[in-house]
Amino acid sequence: MQLRDNGLRFSPITVALHWVVAFSLLAIFGLQLLINIAASEALQLQLGRLQNLVGLVLFLVSIYRFWARITSYHPLPVGTPNPIEVIISRSVAVSLALAMVLLPIAVWASRCAAGEVVELPGGWWIPSILPVNESLKHVVDVLFNIGASAFLAGLALHIFGAVKNHFLLKNNTLKRMLGKHVEL
């Protein structure tokens, strides 16, 4: 099995982890919605723990993904896109991978600075090594909001690119990320 990406194709690991990350993100957003409408505080806590677990998985997977992305060749683009589009799309992909490493760290740092414990299901928790500090929390929250906004903008561009390639240009860009072997 091909373990790393090369100029001709993505590895099955990259394809699998791409969708693990995509569904983890969806799960985090979905859980946040459920937390907001949960009837009891106990349910909110339970969902919050699950959300923290998904965030932890996302963080760990994203460390590998970011490392793999910057140390492997990116497969050649499908079709004949202009060079600027290629530069932008690849920069966005790398930035998204980096953001999914940094944003969970920011969430954890903010909770630590607020004196909250990041709880996980089964009575587990993530250790807090930062001091309780209101100013620190404020700084981290500001940075998180900036990063999250940029991340959402990048994600929108990423999805737009995928949709454009699939429906407008009718090429195999999206199918390649769904595991289809595309001969270049």
Place this chain on the structure above:
Amino acid sequence: MDQDRLDFAGNAITRLCGVQYPIFLGGMAAISGPQLVAAVANAGGMGVLGGLRLPPLTLRRWIQETRALTDRPFGVNLVPQFGGPDVFEAQFQVILQEKPKLLSLFYAEKYAADMIPRAKDAGLIVMVQAGSVELANIAIAQGADIIIAQGSESGGHLNRGTIGIMPLLTSILAVCEGRPVLAAGGIAQGDDVRALMSLGASGVVVGTAFIATDESNAHPLYKQKIVEATTDDTEYRTGYSFGWTYGTPHRVIPNRDKWNLLRFIGGGARAIDKPRMAEKLSLYAGQGVGKIHSVVPAAERVAELARGLERLPVAELAATGRFLQEPRRTLGWQ
């Protein structure tokens, strides 16, 4: 066009490659496509497809399209950039299967020791472009049949260093062990061909002058910029150019628009690109750009370059060398 053809007796390179004139098209990525390569080949020169950045399937299609347009020999240029070694190997496999007459390599020192013997075993002639004597020596040791001495006057990508074509050509000729050496850099007219062949080059490689031809894949605005640019207008850079490792030297017509970040990127604009690509990028061009005044058919460009293969009439030779016969005047301080 045939009636205008020069009756060139041929030399080592034309006999080796099976072409009429020792005039080679530079294998410019995306620009040197099947139409241009076939036009140059049909006009008696050696067309070279720009294989850089071409996925293997497209490379195969381009070779087949070129074959459909000409029965003359042509080559393919490969550069192991953009996509890494797997893409390079896949492109090479296409070359081994399709067997064009010539394989041209650039920036391929890491792979060439293995690749050149494989290509030669498959019956291909292998040509390596070198911007320094050290790189030429490496290419010779690796078995290259032809060396291109690429002077820093050249447009597009260069090796590290800024050696002009005259010292580079003569230095490489001194170490080439009898191999043919082609000259590249700033060649746009017959006079340039004559000058470099009189220094010992077996032929020339021309890029920029062929961008401004009807058959090139360049965007019309790119061709127009080539036509409008003067000799003073190119710049040697070591910043970013699309698809290449940051810092790879290249020569461009720099874009000077103040609020345009794309001007820091070197590139070539294809006919299929949007006009703003040609308007915003700093476009590849060599120092011969000032001598290109119109977009013409490639055959006309080949004919103009081939004019430099004519023997100079005796009277003209005498005129050229007249300064040698002038009496030496003594200056006051001598």
